Amino acid sequence: MSVETMRELQAYGYFVLLIAMVVLLYGYWFHLKKSEKTGRRDYEKYSNLALRDDLRDDVLETVSTSNAKGSVEK
Structure with a gap:
């Protein structure tokens, strides 16, 4: 395989990877x-987590552990 063919395959691979990453990013955003x-x-309360990280601050979410099978419910 020549160097030119390898460079061409690398360029196509980069383009496909770039398109896939853009689709994944917008899918996650949606x-x-x-x-x-x-x-x-409510992701706005998670955004304040870095600003309010004291031990005396309120808990964001409570987790109930009273399930008979032992799994955690939210």
Whole structure:
């Protein structure tokens, strides 16, 4: 295989990887917006987590461990 062919394959691979990463990024962004709009999660309170990280601060989410099988429910 010549060097030119290898460079061409590398360029095609880079382009395909770039397109796949853009699709994944926008898919994740739409997922976050949809879950925030439906009320499943409020990501704004998670964004303040770095600013308010004292031990005396309020807990963001409570976790119930009273399941009979031992799994954790949210």
